[in-house]
Amino acid sequence: MARKLLLTHIDIPGINTFEVYRQKGGYRAVEKALKTLTPDDVLEEVKKSGLRGRGGAGFPTGMKWSFLAKPEGIPRYLVCNGDESEPGTFKDRYLMTHIPHALIEGMIVSSYALGANTSYIYVRGEMMPQIRILEKAIAEAKHAGFLGKNILGSGFDLELFVQPGGGAYICGEETALLESLEGKRGNPRIKPPFPAVSGLYNCPTVVNNVESIAAVVPIINDGGEEYAKIGVERSTGTKLISAGGNVKNPGVYEIELGLSVEEFLYSDEYCGGIANGKRLKAVVAGGSSVPILPANLILKTLKGESRLMTYESLADGGFQSGTMLGSGGFIAFDEDQCIVRNTWNFTRFYHHESCGQCSPCREGTGWMEKVLHKIEHGHGSFSDIDLLVNVAKNIEGNTICPLGDAAAWPVASAIRHFRDEFEWHVTNGAEARQRNYGLANYADPLEPVV
């Protein structure tokens, strides 16, 4: 059995309540940190753990924390990013729904390490039920003396609040999130200054993903070194993976980083293979923003090595033949799915969600959406395919925030790996208008199960 650190007690009835969570050893990390460790000791453990941000970018959490400016007399903030809107990703919803206290506990320990006395959890507005769950958990923790003034007699004060978003993917980007938390439109800020220097209300701020914050709890309980023993290379610890699309057993799984993609996809402990006895065609491994890979390249790297669920292995081959772990949104496509249609769908998403500040992103995403719509509906030409590559290239790297790149990569990678499917839509326009799927000749080499 793989080790679990976040979802250990997920099946225990009532684990969403303070009482049961506490019985199962909850809030031990708060006691340990506040009673026996200095804030810098906590930071040191997080550094040693090798934890990397679980929101998508994979930036080392300890390093991020150490950049936080600490000028005298100015408050510092910790803001948790629970905006979770990256297509394919639904792990934070799962965690907040079932083990809300893991997040609250992580927030207390992390706020202590950073010296934040007011912290916010920003949750996308559509997750109103989860917002209520967190508010209840906060009230319980406060009642038990784990929040408020002079927590456990340590002299450390903390107030924790939940802030609802308003329905905008861009508010997951950390500076857009801060704008939104200040009551404004979610337009990302130009960096620098980075939030570590000037974030919420122009004060030094750390923004971390829900899962990153929750991971601080086992790191403090067991020690950073213990955490770092799990995993390979610079991918340490466990990771929540959201498995969706055409897998047999969709859901949220906690894996030890380093598990092979093949085992994750085919073993019954995880996805259980492809649904309805169909074959695998492609995978988007880390949320809609990362490059899509055909079946053969997701299972093995170009060098023929078995691909692992790690930051490094998934990125092996760069953009030519690799992808990224991203937020861990693992979407499998069966042999009947149309890559062109999905690319059009994703591009429509990015166009819809672009905040509109930068012309390459605002205009480019709309342009790509139109061209993809044309190709998908059988009215495209060969030059349209090259046009898409060109537009994607001109968006990439030319925008204020990474949403532009996130919109460009799915298009560029889909054409790179599935060009003949795009061409088929051009040469078989009439058929493309009638049926919804593309060519099936990318399916993995396994025999279809009958």
Place this chain on the structure above:
Amino acid sequence: MLSVKHNESVTFTEDMLGKFAEIVRRYPEGRQKSALLPLLHEVQAEFGWLSVSAMDKVAEYLHLDPIEVYEVATFYTMFFLQPKGRFNLEVCRTGPCCLVGAERIMTHLEEKLGVKEGEVTADGLFSWRGVECLAACGYGPVLQIGPEYTFYENLTAEGVDELINELRKKAEGAKLDADS
């Protein structure tokens, strides 16, 4: 877009004002603008949508210029600047849900309710629209209904029919209660 075609003057109840005050206390002195999104959610939950006069009152309450409220209300997809159906069904239309049949669910809804996306049924009960990824890709197709944002997962056409019947009954029950 802001609509002045429909408008509706509103009064904030004592309950609402109490809630507003509690929300404003979450932020540092002088940062009450941070309360804007939570307040707009409260107002919309109460009245079903955000009329211009409702937004103006929120502006007044938070000491903001009305434009500061309009620009926020027009940016975020969850805020309705026109009346919608009493039950507004929002179906996820993004990639992963489409892999498991979300498009068929939307077509079915359109036929069943007899209204296009964004329109309201003649009895005022229903409207529907496609929305972007709801972070529930493993349970697709999914739909949500505000203001509580109740979630319905693994949808089938039959399941949608049942849901609509249930909601209709609920509305009729409420009407009977109100009449008696």
